[in-house]
Amino acid sequence: MTVVLAIDQGTSGTKAIVVDGAGRTLTIAEAELHPRYGEGGLVEQDPAALLASVLDTGRRAVADAGRPIDVVALANQGETVLAWDPRTGAPLSDAVVWQDRRAESVCAELGEHAETIAARTGLVLDPYFSAPKMAWLRRHVTTEGVVTTVDTWLLHHLTGEFVTDAATASRSLLLDIDRADWDRELIDLFGLGDERLPRIVACDEVIGTTRAFGGEVPVAGLVVDQQAALLAEGCLDAGQAKCTFGTGAFLLANTGTTAVRSTSGLTSSVAWRAAGATPYCVDGQVYTAASAVRWIRDLGFIRTASDLDSAAAKESDGTLCVPALAGLAAPWWRPDATATFSGMTLSTGPGHLVRAVLEGIAAQVATLCDLVASDLGAPLTRLRADGGLTRSATLMQAQADLAQMPVDVYPSAHATPLGAAALARLALDPHLTLREAVGQWQPSAVYEPVWSAERAAQFRSTWTAVAETTVRKGDLT
Incomplete structure (x- = not known):
């Protein structure tokens, strides 16, 4: 073994x-x-x-x-x-x-x-x-x-x-x-x-x-x-997708043996070359995820990332955040975009800002889900998730609500090295199939949408308008 x-x-x-x-x-x-x-x-x-x-x-x-x-x-x-x-x-x-x-x-x-x-x-x-x-x-x-x-x-x-x-x-x-x-x-x-x-x-x-x-x-x-994470999470068939919530958030979907040319601002890459085959994937990026959390930590809103759920307000007060602290990637591709908070009032507290940052990350990922569906020609039905920020129930629930699909949390915090390990096993034992090298897994948590489709659509419409304003602001500078 x-x-x-x-x-x-x-x-x-x-x-x-x-x-x-x-x-x-x-x-x-x-x-x-x-x-x-x-x-x-x-x-x-x-x-x-x-x-x-x-x-x-x-x-x-x-x-x-x-x-x-x-x-x-x-x-x-x-x-x-x-x-x-x-x-x-x-x-x-x-x-x-x-x-x-x-x-x-x-x-x-x-x-x-x-x-x-x-x-x-x-x-x-x-x-x-x-x-x-x-x-x-x-x-x-x-x-x-x-x-x-x-x-x-x-x-x-x-x-x-x-x-x-x-x-x-x-x-x-x-x-x-x-x-x-x-x-x-x-x-x-x-x-x-x-x-x-x-x-x-x-x-x-x-x-x-x-x-x-x-x-x-x-x-x-x-x-x-x-x-590596796409592989570890068993996204071996076309149409299966995962999002890693790390320094940034990265959504990848397997497209099979076809290198899809995105028509929606995403990118296409080699998924891996292994077992004699070269499958491809489309992917979209959110530049700041955990790095946005570190930012609010450094501002004193939280002490550590483990405080996110206790610090975030239970309900939004209407404050929205586009956490473009390092620009916006797909579909905008605007490195000059900057972060924006909107909708604040005198009653807005630190907890509302924390929630707004998490919902802003989730809104960007939900946008990527729609773009992936456009390129695949079929909607995603589930999203697999890994990375340190999956420990935040607030973020994962927001993700399920805004993407309007279940989110399956990978049970290990080590999806990336586990994917590399599967490829190494395959190298030493060519009789293994890729599926055997990866193995089976069960999610540690499943988040089902609780928002209605109408509520999710209204939130995303308003959030997208703020994001577009952020991009237009860059055009004026």
């Missing part, structure tokens, strides 16, 4: 779990990370801290498990990039996080090519994705070494290899999504024609070995974080 060390290297922290052959989590080790935020949309991380967190959490998890591991899996942030020296592995820049907006100028210059880029990649021309940030680094920081997503750098330190997985590569704006391979014309378009790009591998491919966590073991199960 395969024992897996699965590492989830994320924006706000790194988590390592050891999973036994039956899929049971034996140990967990975590390390908090602190991105730096600055003017002009700067969001950066210290690469040394990222690497140290991977090594530290992995070693602690293995030590606590007290048993040898058979394979190491790695899930990554997706669109975070850095420059580094391929001879020494030394970083040549800070890691530019997916939330960073400084590459807006790169995207503006390529605006006339936006439709071509979307047709080839399935993505929207936006600084959220890897290529604009890579080009920005080359212009403003260094022309030395290589510039890649963080996973390639971490894997180089672990194995000496120079690779990325197909799902992560599909988030770059440099991949022909139908072929799932690098597109030379796109690479040249972003001014990256001289770059050495990593080899694209399958998510269930053994890419090498590492001694970083004890004895020499293979490394496999490479995948971008949101697709």
Whole structure:
């Protein structure tokens, strides 16, 4: 029975779990990370801290498990990039996080090519994705070494290899999504024609070995974080969808073997390349979810995220919030949008503001559900949910009410590393099916809508009008 060390290297922290052959989590080790935020949309991380967190959490998890591991899996942030020296592995820049907006100028210059880029990649021309940030680094920081997503750098330190997985590569704006391979014309378009790009591998491919966590073991199960969660939650068939409520909120829906070109402002990516197949997914993003909760914590409205339900008002007083603290993603794609509260009166208290933030997150996700349904040609019937904010019953109930569908909460807080672990098991045992590698699960909670469809529609109509006002305000600045 395969024992897996699965590492989830994320924006706000790194988590390592050891999973036994039956899929049971034996140990967990975590390390908090602190991105730096600055003017002009700067969001950066210290690469040394990222690497140290991977090594530290992995070693602690293995030590606590007290048993040898058979394979190491790695899930990554997706669109975070850095420059580094391929001879020494030394970083040549800070890691530019997916939330960073400084590459807006790169995207503006390529605006006339936006439709071509979307047709080839399935993505929207936006600084959220890897290529604009890579080009920005080359212009403003260094022309030395290589510039890649963080996973390639971490894997180089672990194995000496120079690779990325197909799902992560599909988030770059440099991949022909139908072929799932690098597109030379796109690479040249972003001014990256001289770059050495990593080899694209399958998510269930053994890419090498590492001694970083004890004895020499293979490394496999490479995948971008949101697709890992989609897999762990068993969204293996077209039309099944999940939303991860983490630093941001990320809704993904499996579209089968077709790379859907969204007509509603969403993006299309490789879900995973595994078991000889390459399914796709459409996805939409809410840039600030847990990060919005940290914001209200820092303002003193709550002490910790666990206080959300006790701090939130039981009923809204009409206060609405568009928590666009880092801009608005689909369907607006307005990085310049800012957060807005409206409808406040002298009787509005901190609890009403807390509730408004949670309902604002849920309203954005509900909007994404509608857009996914438009692209799929059929409505979603259920939504699977994971991530730290699923512990808030207030948020989950608001999600069910505003999306007008049941929300099934994934029973583990570790969907992303569990998805990576499933891919690693598949790599070591090719006789397994993907469904067998993932296993079955039952929700820890199910939230059914209690609002009427009319009430939900009225709320969302009013909230959308406020969101559109926020976007128009950006047009005037």
